[in-house]
Amino acid sequence: MNDIQIVYTSKATANVDDAQLDNILKSAVRNNAARNITGMLLYAKGSFLQVLEGEVSVIEALLKQLEADTRHRDVEIIVRTSIKGHEFKNWSMGYRRLHDSDAKALLNYAPFFEDGFDASKFCEQPGLSLDILKALAAQLDQT
Ligand SMILES: Cc1cc2nc3c(=O)[nH]c(=O)nc-3n(C[C@H](O)[C@H](O)[C@H](O)COP(=O)(O)O)c2cc1C
Numbered sequence: 220m221n222d223i224q225i226v227y228t229s230k231a232t233a234n235v236d237d238a239q240l241d242n243i244l245k246s247a248v249r250n251n252a253a254r255n256i257t258g259m260l261l262y263a264k265g266s267f268l269q270v271l272e273g274e275v276s277v278i279e280a281l282l283k284q285l286e287a288d289t290r291h292r293d294v295e296i297i298v299r300t301s302i303k304g305h306e307f308k309n310w311s312m313g314y315r316r317l318h319d320s321d322a323k324a325l326l327n328y329a330p331f332f333e334d335g336f337d338a339s340k341f342c343e344q345p346g347l348s349l350d351i352l353k354a355l356a357a358q359l360d361q362t
Pocket residue numbers: 229243246247248250251260267269271281284285288290291312
């Protein structure tokens with residue numbers, strides 16, 4: 220197995236409403252389950268943060284598809300690492316939409332999504348993006 224983990228940020232092209240997010244998520248869950256991809260998607264204030272795990276060629280193909288998706292732009296890869304096992308194995312695509320109140324609850328991380336996700340902040344501390352996604356996945360696992 221030659222698996223990788225990718226984390227990227229992007230900006231939504233328009234204000235994304237719940238119905239649009241629901242569409243994205245439905246195809247993500249369906250396709251990812253069939254392709255043995257796992258991960259977590261976060262949306263806050265016009266920005267996406269997503270982690271994707273899977274076989275390298277499968278992930279590369281998905282990234283090409285994602286980069287061509289006009290619902291978002293400025294796709295910036297923050298993390299790209301080889302992995303032995305999936306860290307988000309419970310989720311074909313876990314999902315959280317963060318509102319201001321949630322941001323306050325995630326005190327340590329609040330500065331990172333005050334105006335959506337700022338890729339440059341994450342690039343300075345790449346581990347941080349994964350920490351946030353893992354913290355949110357842990358919350359989902361408990362519900
Ligand atoms: C922020 C964002 C995240 C996405 N994540 C995934 C994903 O994890 N897996 C996936 O198959 N498609 C994902 N998509 C959708 C793809 O870009 C593409 O629309 C979809 O894979 C097309 O497949 P379908 O024709 O089966 O719907 C995402 C789109 C956006 C905007």
